[in-house]
Amino acid sequence: MIPNTNYKNLKDSYLFYHIAQKTKAYLEQHPGAYLYRMGIGDVSLPLCDAVIQALHKAVDDQAVKASFHGYMPECGDPELRRTIAGYYKKRNADLSPEEVFISSGASDELGDILDLFGRDKKVMIMEPAYPAYVDANIIAGNTIIHIPSGEAEGFVPQPGERDRADVIYICSPNNPTGAVFSRERLKQWVDYANRTDAVLLFDAAYEAFIEDEDIPHSIFEIEGAKTCAIEICSLSKTAGFTGTRLGYTVIPRELERNGMRLNEMWIRNRTTKTNGVSYIIQKGGAAVFTEEGQKQVRERIQVYKKNAKVLMEALDRLGIWYCGGKNAPYIWMRCPGGMGSWEFFDYLLQEIQVVGTPGEGFGACGEGYFRFSTFGSPEDTKEAAERLVKLLG
Ligand code: PLP
Numbered sequence: 523m524i525p526n527t528n529y530k531n532l533k534d535s536y537l538f539y540h541i542a543q544k545t546k547a548y549l550e551q552h553p554g555a556y557l558y559r560m561g562i563g564d565v566s567l568p569l570c571d572a573v574i575q576a577l578h579k580a581v582d583d584q585a586v587k588a589s590f591h592g593y594m595p596e597c598g599d600p601e602l603r604r605t606i607a608g609y610y611k612k613r614n615a616d617l618s619p620e621e622v623f624i625s626s627g628a629s630d631e632l633g634d635i636l637d638l639f640g641r642d643k644k645v646m647i648m649e650p651a652y653p654a655y656v657d658a659n660i661i662a663g664n665t666i667i668h669i670p671s672g673e674a675e676g677f678v679p680q681p682g683e684r685d686r687a688d689v690i691y692i693c694s695p696n697n698p699t700g701a702v703f704s705r706e707r708l709k710q711w712v713d714y715a716n717r718t719d720a721v722l723l724f725d726a727a728y729e730a731f732i733e734d735e736d737i738p739h740s741i742f743e744i745e746g747a748k749t750c751a752i753e754i755c756s757l758s759k760t761a762g763f764t765g766t767r768l769g770y771t772v773i774p775r776e777l778e779r780n781g782m783r784l785n786e787m788w789i790r791n792r793t794t795k796t797n798g799v800s801y802i803i804q805k806g807g808a809a810v811f812t813e814e815g816q817k818q819v820r821e822r823i824q825v826y827k828k829n830a831k832v833l834m835e836a837l838d839r840l841g842i843w844y845c846g847g848k849n850a851p852y853i854w855m856r857c858p859g860g861m862g863s864w865e866f867f868d869y870l871l872q873e874i875q876v877v878g879t880p881g882e883g884f885g886a887c888g889e890g891y892f893r894f895s896t897f898g899s900p901e902d903t904k905e906a907a908e909r910l911v912k913l914l915g
Contacts, residue, residue, distance in 0.1 A: 528663045537653065537883030541867070548871055557871075558906040560833075560894045561879040563697070565762045567825060569806070570818035573761065576809035580802040594798035597789060598624025598770070602804050605811045606770050615742035617772060623788060624799050624807075625769040628727050628756035633658045635723065635752065635771070637791050638784055639689055646687035648679050649885030650854075652697045652725070656885075664689075670887035677701040677845055677854065681714035690715060692741070693725040695732060698884045698893040699854040700846015702737045708744045715750035721779065722751040730760035730823055732849045740772075748774040752784070759851065761810045761819045768799060768807040826851050829896040829903040836907035840914050853894045854881065858914055866892050874909035 541561060549555060569577075583589035597603070603619035610617045625631045632654055636643075645659050648669045659666055667687055671679040677699040692711060694703040703711075715722045724741035732739055741751045756769035763769075773785045809815045830847040837844045837855055844855035857866040863880030870876040879895070881888030896903065 526661065528661050531660050532657055535653065541877065541879065544867070544871065545877055555875060558876045558902045560898055560903065560906050561877050562895050562897055564764050565759060565897050566899060567762055567822045569762050569766065570815065570822060572809045572812060572815035572818050573806045577802060577806040580805035584802065591801040594801050594804065596792040596796050596798045598622070598799065599804045602808050605808055609811055610740060610742065613739050613743055615740045617742060617774065621772055621774050621785060623771045623773065623792060624804060625771050626767045626799055627758060627769040628725065628754050629654060631754045631769060631771045632725070634795070635754070636662045638787055643688040644685065646690040648691065650677070650698050650881060650888035651691065651885055652693060653884065655691050668885065670885065672887060673843065673856070678703055678707055680707060680710055686718050687720050689723055690720050691723050691725065695728040695850035697728065698852055698879065698881065698888070700850035700852035702732065702849045705736060705738055705744065708738055708741060712741070712744045712746045712750060716746055719779065720750065724751050724753045726753055726755040728759055728850050729755065730819070731851055734849055737849055742772065748776040750777065752777070757807055757810055762822065763807070766803060766806060768803050825900065826896045829898065829900055832903050832907045833894055833896065836911050839911055847896070851896045853896070855892050855894065857890050857892050863889055863892055874913050876906045876909060
């Protein structure tokens with residue numbers, strides 16, 4: 523038996539490993555030192571009360587025969603699918619509940635969804651990018667067309683005369699750059715995908731962080747998207763579900779390729795490969811969409827947004843170029859003095875004990891840039907920003 527040899531083509535996931543090694547070495551040399559961890563992509567605030575109450579109630583339901591639930595429908599609790607379709611309606615995206623699939627989170631879906639496309643596909647990945655896009659496609663044996671982006675276009679590339687791709691990834695708000703795609707830019711990609719028969723995979727994991735009124739939260743706010751796009755979203759960053767796990771994927775009924783409806787294919791896939799998401803977790807997830815739940819998750823997001831403001835003010839004072847922060851929990855800055863990403867990482871660690879993420883880890887065009895996350899504590903963020911101003915001012 524020869525296993526999947528594509529695994530041999532994966533590069534070591536060296537970014538976070540390397541960061542861990544370097545911080546460990548620093549702490550060994552400086553016992554008792556405190557590090558300001560501004561690199562984490564995980565949330566730090568707990569679930570909100572509305573979710574906790576719903577989870578407790580759902581646990582109690584499972585203790586009583588009359589309210590006990592066994593297997594859940596593979597594509598999700600119909601009520602939750604309806605609720606999420608309603609959430610989209612508020613954004614002027616008209617979807618039916620049957621177009622919404624409940625999942626265990628975006629990462630799972632980003633890997634599993636490749637089942638829809640078959641083998642030997644060409645996929646376009648705009649970089650800098652969330653590393654899982656590249657790795658999932660290497661494992662699937664697909665050919666990756668890397669589309670580098672840069673400061674000149676605000677790290678938001680436009681379609682051009684490029685190799686034709688079967689699948690195109692768009693992540694807005696973006697990890698790692700925090701940049702957002704405008705309505706016009708998304709329309710360009712939707713038209714491009716419809717023209718070239720490609721499918722857009724739109725990662726909306728950070729949609730809840732958008733504060734600019736005119737920035738779309740969903741690809742389905744764009745005319746023409748229903749015939750070319752799939753959207754993958756998650757409650758991880760919206761509502762602190764990173765360890766609780768709940769997400770949703772939207773596949774419109776109108777999305778067809780070669781006479782096959784991708785929505786129907788996904789129903790077949792889910793009924794084959796999953797037995798649905800836990801009843802308890804879906805009840806917790808439903809609470810996010812209640813009036814109380816929405817209020818509470820927005821309060822938590824505001825805490826991260828205040829952190830972003832503190833960091834952005836520091837960079838503004840220093841006159842350093844950056845993007846992100848306003849509509850995303852990430853800030854992407856140019857390393858000062860022409861430093862490389864890893865050089866700047868070492869400099870911050872050694873001089874002010876601040877740990878961020880070198881941009882080069884998100885694709886070659888990220889070299890010379892650096893990512894700060896806003897998911898840390900307000901106290902640490904404030905101190906890290908002050909240290910940054912003192913060091914670079
Ligand atoms: N997509 C992007 C762009 C992310 O940054 C992340 C997590 O950091 C995910 C998806 C994964 O989210 P989930 O926790 O739902 O698997």
